[in-house]
Amino acid sequence: MIFAFVPVLSIATCAGAHILLTRIVPGLFRLSAAVYSFALGFGCVAISVIMFAVRMSPEHMSDVVGYAVLWSLAYVSFAHCYFSFYNLGEAGRRIRLVIELYLAGDKGMTIEELLAAYNARMILGARLYRLLVSGQIVEKDGRYFVGQPVMLYLAKSLVLMKILLFKRESEGLSW
Amino acid sequence: MKALVLGLTLFCCLLILQVIVWRIKRPAGEYAVLLQMCCGVLIIATVGFAAVSWGRPESARFVPQTPLEYLSILFLYGGMSLAYIATYSAIQADSPSLSLLLMMERAGPQGVSLRDMEERFSDEVLVIPRLEDLVAGGLVKQVDSRYVIEQSGALLARVHLFYRRFLKLEKGG
Numbered sequence: 001m002i003f004a005f006v007p008v009l010s011i012a013t014c015a016g017a018h019i020l021l022t023r024i025v026p027g028l029f030r031l032s033a034a035v036y037s038f039a040l041g042f043g044c045v046a047i048s049v050i051m052f053a054v055r056m057s058p059e060h061m062s063d064v065v066g067y068a069v070l071w072s073l074a075y076v077s078f079a080h081c082y083f084s085f086y087n088l089g090e091a092g093r094r095i096r097l098v099i100e101l102y103l104a105g106d107k108g109m110t111i112e113e114l115l116a117a118y119n120a121r122m123i124l125g126a127r128l129y130r131l132l133v134s135g136q137i138v139e140k141d142g143r144y145f146v147g148q149p150v151m152l153y154l155a156k157s158l159v160l161m162k163i164l165l166f167k168r169e170s171e172g173l174s175w
Numbered sequence: 176m177k178a179l180v181l182g183l184t185l186f187c188c189l190l191i192l193q194v195i196v197w198r199i200k201r202p203a204g205e206y207a208v209l210l211q212m213c214c215g216v217l218i219i220a221t222v223g224f225a226a227v228s229w230g231r232p233e234s235a236r237f238v239p240q241t242p243l244e245y246l247s248i249l250f251l252y253g254g255m256s257l258a259y260i261a262t263y264s265a266i267q268a269d270s271p272s273l274s275l276l277l278m279m280e281r282a283g284p285q286g287v288s289l290r291d292m293e294e295r296f297s298d299e300v301l302v303i304p305r306l307e308d309l310v311a312g313g314l315v316k317q318v319d320s321r322y323v324i325e326q327s328g329a330l331l332a333r334v335h336l337f338y339r340r341f342l343k344l345e346k347g348g
Contacts, residue, residue, distance in 0.1 A: 004246035007254060022342040066176030070251050073179075077254030084261035089335040089347045091272070092264075093305040096348030098314055101324040102332035108323035111306075118348055120301040124292055126348065127272045137279060143286035146279045155273035161266045165197045170269045 003067070006048040007074035014041025014075075015082050030090070031134065038079055045075050091130075093123065177237070178244045181220075182251030189216045189256055204312070205267060206260065213256040217249070268308070271301055 018037035021028060049068040056064055088095050100117050101109060109117070128144070131137040131151070138147040146152055159169050192212055202208040224238040224245075239245045265273070278295065279287050306322065309315040314328030324332065339347065 001242050001246070004243045004250070007250045019342060022344065026343055062176055066179045067247065070179040070182065070247055073182075074247075074251045074254040077251070077258040080258040081254070081261050084258070085338075089339050089344070091347055093271075093302065093348055094309055094314075095331070095335050096346060097302075097306055097309060098324060098328045098332045099336060099346060101315055101322055102329050102336070104324070106323065108318065108321035110320055111303075111322070114306070114322060115298055115302065118302065120296055120298045121293065123271055123301050123348065124275075124289075124296055127275060128289075128292075131272060131275065136276065140286070143288050144275075144279055144292075145282075145284075145286045146276060151273065152276045152280055155270075155276050158266055158270070158273060159277070164194060165266065166201065167198075170274070 003048065003052050006045060006071045007078055010041045010044040010048070010071070010075045011078035011082060013044045014038055014079055017041070018082075018086070029133075034083060034086075038083075041075060041079060042072075045071050091126070093118075178239060178247040179251070181239065182248045182255075185216055185220050185248070185252045186255045186259075188220075189213060189252075190259070192216065206263070206312075209260050209263060213260070217252060221245075268305070271296060 014037045017040045018033060021033040021037060022030075025033070045068075048071065049064065052067060053061070053064045096118050097114070100114060104113075128137070131147075132139060134151075135148045136146070136151045137144050139145075162169055189212060193209065196202070196208070196212070227238045228235045228240070239248055274296070275287075275292065278292070282291075306315070309328065310317055310322075314325055314331060315322050316325055317323075339345070
């Protein structure tokens with residue numbers, strides 16, 4: 001029954017490694033820290049599959065394959081949750097807004113004060129920087145173009161989901 | 176293999192249920208409803224599995240039998256559901272990064288200038304709707320002309336502030 005907790009132990013390894021790497025190696029590119037820690041967690045899944053297979057008889061190999069896929073999917077899902085939580089703090093506009101308002105205390109902020117602390121120009125600047133560093137966009141003569149299309153494909157997938165759920169391509173942003 | 180199939184089937188049921196409900200009427204508290212649906216599917220499935228095991232022993236091989244199978248289904252379905260809910264924020268609210276990419280793709284070989292982006296993505300487009308989300312979600316309240324954090328918003332802020340300070344990271348956004 002201990003094998004049921006493989007996804008949990010693996011994500012704990014991934015999260016622990018990610019926290020350690022981020023604290024101990026502050027200059028490490030954030031995507032690299034995420035990739036290394038994800039790989040370490042996935043290594044735990046792989047080792048667990050091997051240990052599980054060793055305990056099973058040959059006629060139960062289909063169970064080994066089934067659990068290998070299940071643990072991998074569960075681990076990837078948990079990792080997605082963890083890195084989504086991380087990304088909320090890294091890039092989430094709502095999180096940044098609640099942080100600013102929390103730090104302002106009971107007196108709160110007017111919209112002008114809030115926009116002085118966090119505004120569209122800052123949001124655009126941060127995103128352009130991340131997209132440039134990761135190669136998703138390129139800049140030439142002051143104009144920006146799509147680079148590697150990985151995130152572009154993700155964007156198109158999300159548009160499909162929006163059409164399926166909300167019958168429209170976006171909430172209001174037009175491109 | 177049974178746990179894998181059952182876990183994936185439950186997750187597909189959740190997705191289908193969400194599409195049906197959202198197409199009929201999109202709920203006001205979307206995340207709360209999604210979580211309730213997630214728990215509801217799990218509870219109904221668990222009761223169903225138990226009923227089949229006890230009521231129809233000849234069909235018991237199609238339902239989980241051991242703690243390993245039950246826990247595996249729980250972790251798979253739970254993990255995928257939570258991952259989907261985490262992704263839902265990117266579906267519900269337009270992501271500025273992804274919107275920028277779509278804008279550049281549609282501009283084609285002439286590309287997009289910074290000025291074009293600043294004109295299209297203003298405070299009214301990028302900040303105000305998110306602030307309104309926080310007010311609608313009860314995380315922030317509006318008192319006259321000021322926005323004040325509520326207890327739930329303060330808790331969320333503390334969790335993220337603690338986590339980011341622990342990782343020695345600056346404020347994000």
